Amino acid sequence: MCSLPVPREPLRRVAVTGGTHGNEMSGVYLARHWLQAPAELQRLSFSAVPVLANPAATAACRRYVDHDLNRAFTSSFLNSRPTPDDPYEVTRARELNQLLGPKASGRAFDFVLDLHNTTANMGTCLIAKSSHEVFAMHLCRHLQLQYPELSCQVFLCQRSGEESYNLDSVAKNGLALELGPQPQGVLRADIFSRMRTLVATVLDFIELFNQGTAFPAFEMEAYRPVGVMDFPRTDAGNLAGTVHPQLQDRDFQPLQPGAPIFQMFSGEDLLYDGESTVYPVFINEAAYYEKGIAFVQTEKFTFTVPAMPVLNPAPSPAS
Amino acid sequence: MTSCHIAEEPIKKVAIFGGTHGNELTGVFLVKHWLENGAEIQRTGLEVKPFITNPRAVKKCTRYIDCDLNRIFDLENLGKKMSEDLPYEVRRAQEIYHLFGPKDGEDSYDIIFDLHNTTSNMGCTLILEDSRNNFLIQMFHYIKTSLAPLPCYVYLIEHPSLKYATTRSIAKYPVGIEVGPQPQGVLRADILDQMRKMIKHALDFIHHFNEGKEFPPCAIEVYKIIEKVDYPRDENGEIAAVIHPNLQDQDWKPLHPGDPMFLTLDGKTMPLGGDCIVYPVFVNEAAYYEKKEAFAKTTKLMLNAKSIRCSVH
Numbered sequence: 001m002c003s004l005p006v007p008r009e010p011l012r013r014v015a016v017t018g019g020t021h022g023n024e025m026s027g028v029y030l031a032r033h034w035l036q037a038p039a040e041l042q043r044l045s046f047s048a049v050p051v052l053a054n055p056a057a058t059a060a061c062r063r064y065v066d067h068d069l070n071r072a073f074t075s076s077f078l079n080s081r082p083t084p085d086d087p088y089e090v091t092r093a094r095e096l097n098q099l100l101g102p103k104a105s106g107r108a109f110d111f112v113l114d115l116h117n118t119t120a121n122m123g124t125c126l127i128a129k130s131s132h133e134v135f136a137m138h139l140c141r142h143l144q145l146q147y148p149e150l151s152c153q154v155f156l157c158q159r160s161g162e163e164s165y166n167l168d169s170v171a172k173n174g175l176a177l178e179l180g181p182q183p184q185g186v187l188r189a190d191i192f193s194r195m196r197t198l199v200a201t202v203l204d205f206i207e208l209f210n211q212g213t214a215f216p217a218f219e220m221e222a223y224r225p226v227g228v229m230d231f232p233r234t235d236a237g238n239l240a241g242t243v244h245p246q247l248q249d250r251d252f253q254p255l256q257p258g259a260p261i262f263q264m265f266s267g268e269d270l271l272y273d274g275e276s277t278v279y280p281v282f283i284n285e286a287a288y289y290e291k292g293i294a295f296v297q298t299e300k301f302t303f304t305v306p307a308m309p310v311l312n313p314a315p316s317p318a319s
Numbered sequence: 320m321t322s323c324h325i326a327e328e329p330i331k332k333v334a335i336f337g338g339t340h341g342n343e344l345t346g347v348f349l350v351k352h353w354l355e356n357g358a359e360i361q362r363t364g365l366e367v368k369p370f371i372t373n374p375r376a377v378k379k380c381t382r383y384i385d386c387d388l389n390r391i392f393d394l395e396n397l398g399k400k401m402s403e404d405l406p407y408e409v410r411r412a413q414e415i416y417h418l419f420g421p422k423d424g425e426d427s428y429d430i431i432f433d434l435h436n437t438t439s440n441m442g443c444t445l446i447l448e449d450s451r452n453n454f455l456i457q458m459f460h461y462i463k464t465s466l467a468p469l470p471c472y473v474y475l476i477e478h479p480s481l482k483y484a485t486t487r488s489i490a491k492y493p494v495g496i497e498v499g500p501q502p503q504g505v506l507r508a509d510i511l512d513q514m515r516k517m518i519k520h521a522l523d524f525i526h527h528f529n530e531g532k533e534f535p536p537c538a539i540e541v542y543k544i545i546e547k548v549d550y551p552r553d554e555n556g557e558i559a560a561v562i563h564p565n566l567q568d569q570d571w572k573p574l575h576p577g578d579p580m581f582l583t584l585d586g587k588t589m590p591l592g593g594d595c596i597v598y599p600v601f602v603n604e605a606a607y608y609e610k611k612e613a614f615a616k617t618t619k620l621m622l623n624a625k626s627i628r629c630s631v632h
Contacts, residue, residue: 029561265349
């Protein structure tokens with residue numbers, strides 16, 4: 001099992017994107033603030049660029065206008081010929097691909113950090129593609145060590161054989177911060193402040209790396225998806241029940257076979273009939289009702305992350 | 320002391336509205352469930368009709384299509400000439416008015432329960448529009464007592480300019496039921512259970528009343544709206560400060576002059592001014608950002624109700 005190439009040069013081109021979903025307010029307000037006052041995104045060896053990823057959805061305070069932007073970064077969407085009828089977000093994804101990519105090319109940004117909120121009780125969740133992303137894994141480890149009180153959980157979202165579709169996949173390295181619970185359209189001070197602090201620490205890590213800091217090998221525990229569970233539905237496709245009180249808010253906690261997962265409107269409990277323990281995440285996320293997902297089932301696993309090769313220190317600060 | 324009691328007409332027709340805001344899901348799914356199986360909301364001698372008020376907004380899981388249905392049941396909007404050019408909700412309001420109103424009409428609905436959720440930490444809330452409505456004060460007293468020890472708060476929106484023209488206001492006895500916190504577009508089992516209990520106790524009260532039970536004089540604590548407070552905004556109208564962490568989730572708790580109220584994006588605390596203790600409600604409600612309301616200030620007071628008994632017995 002091999003890892004993907006680690007950066008061999010300092011990371012110079014870094015972006016922080018907010019408002020990829022226009023109603024996830026921490027990133028929206030941070031992006032807007034930094035577009036006016038970018039000083040806090042500057043470091044000695046680089047400056048991160050703030051980007052408001054989905055302006056139209058942000059203006060309307062909706063997740064998206066036509067199509068989920070964070071599902072629009074596949075080569076099929078990015079490389080097909082533009083037509084006048086293209087959904088807003090497909091056109092926007094191509095623009096962002098020009099700005100921050102092109103995806104999988106040598107010209108792409110070195111690193112993109114994408115900011116999200118969830119209505120699920122996921123606390124501080126760090127979302128990366130896979131365990132092979134050595135740089136991202138060291139970054140996650142750094143965040144976990146800096147903020148032990150936050151219990152940052154690492155979720156590795158890419159399923160094998162599947163192409164990446166999310167915004168931060170356009171860059172050479174990427175990470176998403178997923179903070180919750182926060183309702184759509186609501187800006188909570190505590191979550192906003194935590195997001196801001198985490199962004200600063202991500203940029204500090206990149207600076208440490210650029211300055212030639214050594215990062216030794218370590219063991220990492222993470223969660224990867226093994227399936228999804230939809231809500232119980234009527235023949236017409238309407239909800240017939242909702243997440244059981246004993247599962248609600250228990251993201252990242254073990255779910256055993258036989259435990260209740262749904263409560264029907266008529267009162268009965270539906271039990272989990274899988275064969276092994278899973279760790280549900282995105283439990284009762286508002287935006288996933290239409291995707292047919294009541295929660296995502298994950299498995300917990302541990303793997304070794306190799307040491308990151310030390311850079312020669314950056315010769316001079318970026319201007 | 321003789322307590323004079325009010326002899327009230329029996330209650331004949333009750334409506335339960337869900338989906339007035341299409342993304343407040345508890346009411347949507349309770350009403351949809353009761354439309355399939357209404358056993359739980361039946362009471363002898365009482366017609367109880369569950370009804371989805373804004374089906375297009377429910378289908379899109381959005382608060383409204385053109386305008387807020389819960390703000391337009393005033394004479395002007397209800398009186399507009401019906402046309403395809405009218406906003407969807409105005410046309411819908413007129414349909415609802417014809418089905419359930421007019422107020423005090425022969426065939427009109429006596430009581431309308433309108434089911435809502437809020438992203439604010441308001442718990443179980445009953446909304447009262449008229450401080451002199453003995454029947455509803457008695458009902459609210461009964462619901463609060465039945466729910467205890469689960470708290471149930473009463474929000475009085477009687478105010479010369481701040482009262483709004485609600486969907487339920489077309490009935491003689493309008494009752495707002497608001498349960499939170501719940502994100503828009505999310506259905507939580509615990510919140511569903513709380514709202515279900517509130518309706519059960521409300522219907523039980525009506526049933527006892529119709530059966531001739533006398534309810535002695537009572538008093539309830541209510542929170543009456545004083546004013547709405549907007550977010551501090553910058554020159555572009557964008558929000559420049561957020562609800563302070565000390566105020567977030569503290570609906571119904573006293574806020575003293577000098578207590579933190581907002582936190583600017585630069586980290587500065589903005590305290591409550593003035594010289595009165597207030598009780599904030601609808602703290603950080605998602606739908607109120609566009610209405611320029613960060614929270615509403617209320618004052619706490621006691622409302623009294625005379626004894627009531629159904630006039631038929």
